Amino acid sequence: MKVEDQLISGYLDRLEAAAKVLPHDRGRELIADVAEHLAVALDDPDVTTEADRRQVLDRLGEPEEIVRAALEDQPAAPPFSPVPPAKKSSTTKLVVIVVAAVITGIVLLGLLAVSMLLVGSTERAPEPTSISVVPPPVKSPTG
Numbered sequence: 001m002k003v004e005d006q007l008i009s010g011y012l013d014r015l016e017a018a019a020k021v022l023p024h025d026r027g028r029e030l031i032a033d034v035a036e037h038l039a040v041a042l043d044d045p046d047v048t049t050e051a052d053r054r055q056v057l058d059r060l061g062e063p064e065e066i067v068r069a070a071l072e073d074q075p076a077a078p079p080f081s082p083v084p085p086a087k088k089s090s091t092t093k094l095v096v097i098v099v100a101a102v103i104t105g106i107v108l109l110g111l112l113a114v115s116m117l118l119v120g121s122t123e124r125a126p127e128p129t130s131i132s133v134v135p136p137p138v139k140s141p142t143g
Contacts, residue, residue: 003116008038015063022070034060069112 015034019027041047041056060066 018067
């Protein structure tokens with residue numbers, strides 16, 4: 001293995017060791033980004049010697065500093081919440097409004113029907129007509 005290759009692989013090994021403090025996915029992403037940046041920088045036709053390669057690595061900075069910066073950029077973990085708050089969609093809100101309107105309509109119709117029955121029951125019933133009883137004609141003894 002060439003000295004230059006050992007130099008680059010040693011740098012990436014240090015970066016990988018330092019990145020273990022990051023969440024796994026973030027550490028992998030950081031290593032991939034730095035490796036890609038290194039590959040592009042090392043493909044430059046002006047980078048031909050070991051000194052040029054060292055200069056590329058110096059411009060990147062120490063692996064531990066790169067990881068420290070990544071840690072500072074990482075958002076703080078949100079407080080633990082066992083149940084996330086429910087998000088009400090506009091469809092849910094619309095359904096709730098429609099159901100409430102239908103129930104209100106049914107209640108109002110029921111109240112109207114009950115009031116009509118109550119009003120109808122207080123009306124006076126027609127008074128009974130008097131029936132006169134006419135006694136049958138009496139036959140007179142003379143007649």
